[in-house]
Amino acid sequence: MSVEAARACLQGVDRSRVGWVALASTTLPFADRSNAGVVSAALGLREQCAMQDFAASRRGATGALIAALDRSDVTDDALVIGADRRLTRPGSSQEAAYGHAAAALLVGRGAGTIAERVAHATVAGDFVDQYRASGEDYDYALEERWVRDEGQLRFLPQAIRLALERAGAAADRIAHVVAPTPARSSQAIARAAGLPERSVAADRFDACGDTGTPHPLLLLADCLERALPGELVLVTGFGQGADALLLRATDAVRSHRKDGVAAAFDGGISEPEYLRFLSHCGVVQMDWGKRAERDARTAHTVAWRRHRDIVGFVGGRCRRCDTVQYPRTRACVNPECRAFDTQDEQPLADTGGSVKTWTEDWLAYTRDPPLVYGNVAFDGGGNVFTEFTDTRPGDLAVGTRVRFVFRVKDIDAARGFHRYFWKATVTH
């Protein structure tokens, strides 16, 4: 999700400008392996790019955004991502309320800047509205009214007032308020901080649920697709205190895309089967049969040697015959060429393609049967034998247009490792 959000964010951007990647989440897949580093590698960012995971607080995304804005002595850009994959127990209120999402922002000084910082403030307090101990899957939430009255209504208005004070801005001039709280609580927070109630942005829980860490960034992205030049936007984060960040939309906001968040809400496919949903969340342990017993050990020597191929989805292009090929090898695959050591790197992640062959395999092991795979012909040449994702039986035909997305490829349950690769999905 983080990679996909970042790709959407970086459309048309020269990625060599990115010098820092921050990934904020309370549900990072690795405790010892830079998760921002995985994202950086998938995006093909340069090796000098610094990376930072912001963990253990739903306020991490606003924290990372403020940290990115504070990088005052650098000239490159910072990519800030918030993401959470929030597991819940069946039947819990969280199950009905939560969503999984990622959102990404690019922070820099370029001419295309759509919003600039005015001021920010943080008020901290070890207020435990909910928690999840290390190694646990599920949140333990405290009483909602206590959380609202003693937590959200105490910390958020304080941080907001402090930020406005630092900015010297009047509360009634705020055009948009982004808060990670339910709309009714946000209204109360706005009233407490003296903000106009009409400025409170919709919580979008109806569209994507409460997504946790990324939610302030997701709502900010949504807000900036509608903001007018000069409007003040207040972004807040909550979790063991509160962040408030005041931004002003620039003239460039006029030419900013208007459909990014909506497109994300409309993408993917729906899963109407509750049992399959529980299985995807790992709540129900299905019997996957003997084929799931295959050892999914990763040869990390190979994974590292070929990480540009695998994580970055970089193929080769022959200097002699211009043939694009995946994987990149030392000998050109073009039967008319076959030259040695003539291939330059050819990024393929953003290259579209069309389905050459396909099948829906009900015998193969996958946690989302059937396993759909086949050959895709890249636009501009080359072929990849690949899995498809987000397809349902009957979706594919020879010639169907596809694009590539970054996904979990295999899970090595025995060693607690999972590996990523790219999969084709139908272009809508």
Add this chain to the structure above:
Amino acid sequence: MATGIRDKVAIIGMGCCRFGERWDCGAEDLMLEAFAEALADAQLERDRIEAAWLGVFYQEQSISKSGLSLSMALRLPNVPVTRVENLCATGTEALRGAAYAVAAGAVDIALAMGVEKLKDTGFPGLPERTKGTFEDLWQPGFTPPGAFAQLAAAYAARHGHEMTTLKRAMAHVSWKSHENAAHNPKAHLRNRIRIEQALEAPMVAYPLGLYDCCGVSDGAACAIVTTPAIAVSLGRCDMVTIKALQLAPSNGVELSHASWDGSHTITTRLAAERAYREAAVRDPRRELGLIEVHDCFSITELVLMEDLGLSDAGRAVADVLDGRYDRDGAIPCQVDGGLKCFGHPVGASGLRMAYEVYTQLLGRAGERQVGSPALGLTHNLGGIPNRNVASVSLFGLHGK
């Protein structure tokens, strides 16, 4: 200029065990069953064998990686045994080793054995295995039926066939093999089926249903080869000689290059072309008396008819439905039941095909004899359409 091995090597004995779920047998027992038949056929002392080639694919873990298991199972007189493996062309690869040794004059008499004991793997289908440390990082977690199902999607699109028409032709392919196997006491699946049964069977990998997939069996088959001159000295009159043994592996084009459209097998076309040239076959459609091809899945057999030059492009569907490859058709195909019904113990399959062609050429096939053929073809396709090794072999009566 190399002249190939046409008529330089004679087969003087062949054996094939009963294929199936041989719960009562290990690989050693299967090999002995095939070998005893071949020795009796050749009327030869075991110690006349000077070298042997053993083909085994999956089951190296149970019978060891080397050639030792053959040497020990047959109590061979400490002659060299070479173990070979080349996916589903493994059995043919063993024969190629033995035949080349004889043709080179290195030995007078050699043995080729292929075996697979699949029913000890614990899998109802072919067992799961790693595809390679790099390949596992990116290739789909495919199964053989899913990999070959790709051919159907591409073939239908390429030639503008409705899937329902293609499915009916595929069902005919399987129906025909079940009919043929009913006459074969050594076949794994000897039941007859109806076309509708095949069409309505549960889906395995679209569009391949249960009856589009071959049997997964235990089995062994072997051949004893020598020169035609020695065969004559041993008193052989009717003699089957090898007319051609050709192999073509993929070089990556199917996996990485845009030129392959997924609807055919490049390697089969190359191997067939070379084999027809080696055997001086000018018109395979007229000259071939029977064929045994790699019908791992019904769609594979269907597209192979075009790859082997026996049907025109896009016409295999019509030819199959017209009965051209039925036992009473112009070119009988899989008269022993094929991989579909004789079964597919991977390492043995190439030699099992040769066994049927040999038996038919000598007119010994009893109730399943198809006339008096003078030339027969066997074909293996190891791997998957995206990367594979194809073998095409031709066998004929000596002097014809």
